[in-house]
Amino acid sequence: MPDDPAEVLDNWRGSRAASFEAMAGLDPKSPVIWGDGPMTCRSFATARLMETWAHGLDCFTTLGAEPVDTDRLRHVAHLGFRALPYAFRSQGITPPASLSELRLELTSPSGQFWTYGENSAPQTITGSAAHWCRVATRRMAAEDSDLLATGPLARSVLSTARAYLSDGA
Structure with missing residues (x-):
């Protein structure tokens, strides 16, 4: 691995282009083998975007710089919601209610309203999409976010959400 920052960036850009x-040549629903098993090509691409964004946050933190969030976070927010069954299963936790009882109501960086889950779901998490994405990638503790959880399932989700395979827990 090169030590020169320009070489590291060039290497990353080359790997990104190859990926x-x-x-690009695969059907979005084609299976791709990764980590815990197969996932669709679309999910694989979304997961790589999430990882790049989350590790980018780590770089911003290291540099003491503030990132600018955009509505592209929709992909990370969606993945954080879709990965909830995995998050509970991988940590050996049984949700206090069916995940179908949860609805996310998020405000995007541009002010749009994003929702995940059924309209009739009795438990909700509301707040900024940026904070949801940071909580789901474990870059922010739920108690430091603007997220409001209503119900035991929603509260449990905030401590369990994980949009990636493992954190050694």
Whole structure:
């Protein structure tokens, strides 16, 4: 691995281009083997975007810089919601209610309203999409966020959400 920052960036850009080229030729529903088992190509691409964003936050933190969130966070927010069954299962936790009872109501960086889950779901998490994404990638503790959880399932989700395979827990 090169030590020169320009070489590291060039290497990353080359790897990104190769990954994009490989995925561009696949059907979005094609299976891709990764980590815990197969996932669709679309999910694989979304997961790579999430990882790049989350590790980018780590870089911003290291540099003492503030990132600018955009509505592209929709992909990370969606993945954080879709990964909830995995998050509970991988940590050996049984949710206090069916995940179908949860609805996320998030405000995007541009002010749009994003929802995940059924309209009739009795338990909700509301707040900014940026904070949801940071909580789901474990870059922010739920208690430091603006997220409001109503109900035991929603509260449990805030402590369990994980949009990636493992954190060694």
